[in-house]
Amino acid sequence: MHIEVDQSGKIGDTAVPTVLAFSNLESHAILIPAGVKRDCLRELRRRKKTGTTLYLQPFAVGLFLLLERVIEKVSLVTIDLEYPGHSATIKEHLLNLLRRAGLSVDADVIEFKQIHGIGKKSAAHDKAYYVFRGDVKPNRIITAEDVLGQFKSKGLS
Numbered sequence: 001m002h003i004e005v006d007q008s009g010k011i012g013d014t015a016v017p018t019v020l021a022f023s024n025l026e027s028h029a030i031l032i033p034a035g036v037k038r039d040c041l042r043e044l045r046r047r048k049k050t051g052t053t054l055y056l057q058p059f060a061v062g063l064f065l066l067l068e069r070v071i072e073k074v075s076l077v078t079i080d081l082e083y084p085g086h087s088a089t090i091k092e093h094l095l096n097l098l099r100r101a102g103l104s105v106d107a108d109v110i111e112f113k114q115i116h117g118i119g120k121k122s123a124a125h126d127k128a129y130y131v132f133r134g135d136v137k138p139n140r141i142i143t144a145e146d147v148l149g150q151f152k153s154k155g156l157s
Helices: 034-046 053-067 087-100 123-133 144-153
Strands: 002-008 018-023 027-032 076-079 110-112
Touching: 002 053, 002 123, 018 053, 018 123, 027 053, 027 123, 034 053, 034 144, 053 087, 053 144, 087 110
Parallel strands: 002 076, 076 110
Antiparallel strands: 002 018, 018 027
């Protein structure tokens, strides 16, 4: 099974929530409320995180929380290109989180590319967008503990 992943609301935009969603034969979305993002970014700054790391690692944690239950069932995960030039770093963080959770994942299963071009939307985009707007409920609402716990127990530095 091939799934596509899209985001609505950037991690760094703390005025709005972030929704990460995947879709294919099934769909799933997680919502990270704006207040949770503010709390997490504040704590990460306190831990001396700066620059792109401040946003890339929480994005990777969000991807992990979205994919952890399905990653071993899929043949390919295509993640929309949200942070151009940083895909390798995000992928490394994501793979570390998955492997530390005991999940067997080949690096080739995860790819980053633009999944919706002009006039062409993906089901993952629609799912993320409608959850972001509040038209559809997320499958899971993420807490600051969900995100920050990955930094403590999983050794993200």
